[in-house]
Amino acid sequence: MFQLVDSFGETPLILLPRISAMCNANIYAKLENTNPGGGSIKDRVALNLIRGAERDLKLRKGGTVVEGTGGNTGLGLVTVANALGYKSILCMPEAISKTKINHMKTLGADVRLCPPVPHTDERHYAPLAKKLGATVEGAFHTDQFRNLDNMGAHEKTTGPEIVRQMNGKGIDAFTCAAGTGGTIGGCGKYLKSVSPTTLVVLSDCDGSALGNYIAEGELSVREGESGTTAE
Numbered sequence: 001m002f003q004l005v006d007s008f009g010e011t012p013l014i015l016l017p018r019i020s021a022m023c024n025a026n027i028y029a030k031l032e033n034t035n036p037g038g039g040s041i042k043d044r045v046a047l048n049l050i051r052g053a054e055r056d057l058k059l060r061k062g063g064t065v066v067e068g069t070g071g072n073t074g075l076g077l078v079t080v081a082n083a084l085g086y087k088s089i090l091c092m093p094e095a096i097s098k099t100k101i102n103h104m105k106t107l108g109a110d111v112r113l114c115p116p117v118p119h120t121d122e123r124h125y126a127p128l129a130k131k132l133g134a135t136v137e138g139a140f141h142t143d144q145f146r147n148l149d150n151m152g153a154h155e156k157t158t159g160p161e162i163v164r165q166m167n168g169k170g171i172d173a174f175t176c177a178a179g180t181g182g183t184i185g186g187c188g189k190y191l192k193s194v195s196p197t198t199l200v201v202l203s204d205c206d207g208s209a210l211g212n213y214i215a216e217g218e219l220s221v222r223e224g225e226s227g228t229t230a231e
């Protein structure tokens with residue numbers, strides 16, 4: 001039987017003619033917003049995190065998926081959890097948009113809002129999610145920032161799709177922003193396995209922890225933040 005999760009991926013890769021003309025090169029964009037769950041690339045991640053937990057027998061029928069999230073991963077997880085018969089608990093910063101909070105609640109997630117405290121504080125959404133994953137019966141903490149099934153989603157699906165859509169040819173360069181690092185890590189690994197000369201470039205805003213690491217060699221985290229610009 002065809003399920004919602006079977007429609008994740010295979011997103012369009014389109015040529016951007018105006019930017020391409022400016023750069024004198026073919027520049028393409030992959031439209032991950034067309035994923036039908038949370039409407040982002042995190043649908044792929046959510047599915048692979050849950051499938052990985054099933055594979056490792058860490059999540060069983062009727063269990064609960066737990067994650068600390070700023071939005072998109074949460075939307076993907078509650079969508080996949082609903083489709084596959086799991087409950088979901090999402091720990092989120094209370095400053096997140098009410099639209100996202102209400103969206104997740106409407107989908108049936110148990111949303112736990114957390115104060116804007118440093119990530120080392122147990123009240124921060126990330127430590128709280130870890131604690132709930134260990135204490136709620138039948139729960140699994142998907143742990144998007146450390147779980148290699150995050151990166152694996154892109155090594156198995158996003159990267160191969162890009163190569164296939166480019167008629168099996170390697171590409172000159174790949175760039176994206178980074179939150180957990182799963183997209184750039186997984187895509188970069190696969191793309192370089194096809195063409196070792198492919199340049200993988202991190203595009204991130206001023207003030208991000210990863211941007212500061214590249215520029216200054218220090219992975220700094222500002223108080224109240226998870227350590228990345230986004231998920």
